[in-house]
Amino acid sequence: MIDRSAVGTGPEPVTVTVERGRLQFFGRVLGATGGVFVDPAAARAAGHPDLPVPPTFLFGLDIESAPDLLSAIGVDLSHVLHVEQGFTYHRTVHAGDRLTFAPVITDVYSRQGGALEFVVRDTSVTDAAGEPVAELHQVIAVRRPVPDKESA
Amino acid sequence: MTEFRLSTAEVGTELPELPEQHITRTLLALFAGASGDHNPIHIDSDAARAAGLDDVIAHGMLSMALLGRLLTTWVPVGDLLSFRVRFSAPTPVHARLRCTGVVKAVEEAAGPHGAERRARLGVTVRIVDGPPTVRGDALVRLPELHGAPS
Numbered sequence: 437m438i439d440r441s442a443v444g445t446g447p448e449p450v451t452v453t454v455e456r457g458r459l460q461f462f463g464r465v466l467g468a469t470g471g472v473f474v475d476p477a478a479a480r481a482a483g484h485p486d487l488p489v490p491p492t493f494l495f496g497l498d499i500e501s502a503p504d505l506l507s508a509i510g511v512d513l514s515h516v517l518h519v520e521q522g523f524t525y526h527r528t529v530h531a532g533d534r535l536t537f538a539p540v541i542t543d544v545y546s547r548q549g550g551a552l553e554f555v556v557r558d559t560s561v562t563d564a565a566g567e568p569v570a571e572l573h574q575v576i577a578v579r580r581p582v583p584d585k586e587s588a
Numbered sequence: 589m590t591e592f593r594l595s596t597a598e599v600g601t602e603l604p605e606l607p608e609q610h611i612t613r614t615l616l617a618l619f620a621g622a623s624g625d626h627n628p629i630h631i632d633s634d635a636a637r638a639a640g641l642d643d644v645i646a647h648g649m650l651s652m653a654l655l656g657r658l659l660t661t662w663v664p665v666g667d668l669l670s671f672r673v674r675f676s677a678p679t680p681v682h683a684r685l686r687c688t689g690v691v692k693a694v695e696e697a698a699g700p701h702g703a704e705r706r707a708r709l710g711v712t713v714r715i716v717d718g719p720p721t722v723r724g725d726a727l728v729r730l731p732e733l734h735g736a737p738s
Contacts, residue, residue: 461618466653466654466657488665490665491660491671495652496622500624518649520673520675521652525668528666
């Protein structure tokens with residue numbers, strides 16, 4: 437069972453700097469050979485101060501900001517299914533920006549007689565001035581391991 | 589392909605598809621590093637089998653990132669207001685994926701600088717010859733239409 441008392445709690449917010457090289461790596465892995473997400477000159481030509489962050493990039497910074505959040509409440513990562521992911525954007529993030537991630541476990545519930553447990557995590561992202569940048573909404577399902585018939 | 593313009597698109601207009609995406613083990617390893625999602629069920633066959641899977645499966649966020657690439661091919665990233673998906677089926681290694689998008693609605697809304705036009709786009713990833721794996725939608729700001737539509 438996942439610890440229900442975790443609802444409403446979250447780790448200390450973490451502040452990170454968005455790295456240009458990491459953005460270029462992310463862009464190239466997804467197939468970009470040029471353009472605003474990997475080429476600083478193209479980004480500036482499009483009116484950006486530096487490389488902009490692609491739509492889903494903040495997800496990785498969010499999970500890195502709290503790598504033990506799930507295991508701390510009793511989730512086995514090998515049995516996790518990502519069910520839902522959402523982003524609400526307030527402004528474009530660029531390489532060099534300092535962002536603060538504040539994740540909170542907002543719900544834990546079970547379905548199918550407890551065979552599946554769900555964990556909802558909402559993270560607000562703010563900039564160095566404390567202004568809202570984005571919100572992330574994540575739902576994961578945790579499969580309860582089926583008892584091994586051979587050893588039963 | 590450069591002929592496509594979202595600003596004049598109507599409900600039902602389909603976005604030009606991304607090239608078919610092949611899910612290789614190399615792509616999964618690189619995406620783990622780039623995205624920060626190091627769950628071994630995406631990169632280590634032994635760990636995947638220990639978790640009851642036949643082999644490694646792709647990160648859900650890889651499919652969502654590909655949809656993000658589809659969106660930003662046609663929408664300046666600063667005009668993306670929200671983006672959400674549901675993951676409905678796992679993506680096995682070696683799958684080939686099709687990433688598609690369609691205009692679901694065009695509407696006027698109050699933005700921070702007055703009224704603006706927005707489009708709601710439905711986006712889908714499906715395995716070639718297989719089921720859809722990801723469905724969702726994105727809300728985007730459309731550029732002002734200058735003058736009479738031509």
